[in-house]
Amino acid sequence: MDLNMNVNAPHSMGTTIIGVTYNGGVVLGADSRTSTGMYVANRASEKITQLTDNVYVCRSGSAADSQLVSDYVRYFLHQHTIQLGQPATVKVAANLIRLLSYNNKNMLQTGLIVGGWDKYEGGKIYGIPLGGTLVEQPFTIGGSGSSYLYGFFDQAWKEGMTKDEAEQLVVKAVSLAIARDGASGGVVRTVIINSEGVTRNFYPGDKLQLWHDELEPQNSLLDILNAPSPEPMNI
C-alpha cells in the first residue's frame, strides 16, 4: 500500500480530450480528472478553456504548462483582436499556441486541441501535440485516454454529421476512455461553437451509458437485499 503518496508530484491532467468538426461548427469534449501521482487532486476540472469569444482550447498533460500557455495566448489574442478590429480567426489562435509550444519544446509537456468558429473558414480543429507540430484535422483526440479511442474513431467518425450527432459521438468517446484510462474520469464536458455562439454542456458520470462489466449504481446494498425475490417459474 502506497503510504508515501507523492503529493508533491506535478499536477498532470491524464486526460481525454477530443475536438470534432460538424457541418456548421465544432464540438470540443473532455473529462474532468486532474491527478497528482495517484491522487485525484480535482475531480471536476474544466479542461476546455476559453481563448476568445469564438475559440476554445482543450488542455492535456501538465496542468501548469497548459494553463500558462493558454493564459499567454488569451492575452496575445486579446491585444490582436483590439488591433485587428474584429474577432481573431481560429488559425491565428492555433498558430500562437504552436509558437509557444514549439519554441519551448524542451520545457513544456502539454498537448492541446484548438477549436472554434470564424466567418472565413467556419468550424476548424487544430491539434498541437508535444513538440509543437500544428495539424489541421476534421477531428482529433488527445491525452492519455485517447489511446483507447483510435480504433473507435476509425470506425465511428463520419463526414458531415449534425451538431447532435457530433456531440453524442464526443460524449460516448470520452465516456469510453474514462472507462479504461485511470488518468481520466469525473464528468464529461462539451463545448459547441458555431456561428450562433457557444454552448457549454455538462454530463455527470452517473448519467453516462454503462459499458462492459460496469454495474448500475445503487444507493446501498441494503436496497438490493430488500428487493422482492423473483417470481417462481411456471413450467
Place this chain on the structure above:
Amino acid sequence: MNFMASKQPENSLLGPEADSQRTLYPYVTGTSVVALKYKDGILMAADMGGSYGSTLRYKSVERMKPIGKHSLLGASGEISDFQEILHYLDELILYDNMWDDGNSLGPKEVHNYLTRVMYNRRNKFNPLWNSLVLGGVKNGQKYLGTVSMIGVNFEDNHVATGFGNHLARPILRQEWHENLSFEDGVRLLEKCMRVLLYRDRSAINKLQIAKITEEGMTISQPYSLKTYWEFSAFANPAQGAVGSW
C-alpha cells in the same frame, strides 16, 4: 526506442538543460523520402504519415512542399522542425523576390542554405531533427541533393532518407539509368515505396508523388499501393516445422 519517455518532473534537477535550447528527441516523425532524377526533372515520393512513437497517429501529413519556383523539399523526421524550416524558407524566398531583379533562387542555392542552417544547429547541439531532400530544375539543369540533421550533405542522381537508405537505394542503384521516362520513374519509385511499406513499421499506405520540371511542380493526390500476399509459403509458413514462424 521509447519516444514517450516522460520528461523528468523534478524540474529542480534539470539544471542547465531547462535554460539551454537543445532538442533531445523527436515527437511526431515522418518516415522515408525517396527521389530520383528523370528525363524532364525530379520525381520525389513520400508517404503521408506522422508517427507519434510507435502510434501511427496522423495520416494526412504533407511531407513534400514547393519552394519558390524551382525547388521541391521533402522531409523526414520531426514534423514541427520541418514546419519551422518551411517558415525560414518562406522568408528566404520573400527576400529573394523583393530584390525584383529577375533572378530567383535555384535548387542548388536553396540546398546550400539548408545545409548551412542544419550544420550550424548541429554545432550548437540543437539540431533540427530532419533529413531533407531538395530537388529542382533551373535553366535546364536538374539538381537533387540531401542534408541530414548533422549536416551531412551531398547531391546524386537518386537519394533517400531513413529506411529508404537501406531499402530503396540498393534498388535505385540497380535500376536507375539516365533519361528515365516519367512512367518508368514513377514505377521505380513505387517499387521502392512498396518495399518500404512491407518492411518499415512506420510507413503507411497513403503516399504522394511529386514531380518538378522546368515548367513547374505538381504533387499528386494521395493514393494507396496494392500489396502482394499470395505466396504459398505465406498461407502456411509453419507447415514443415510446427511452431516456427
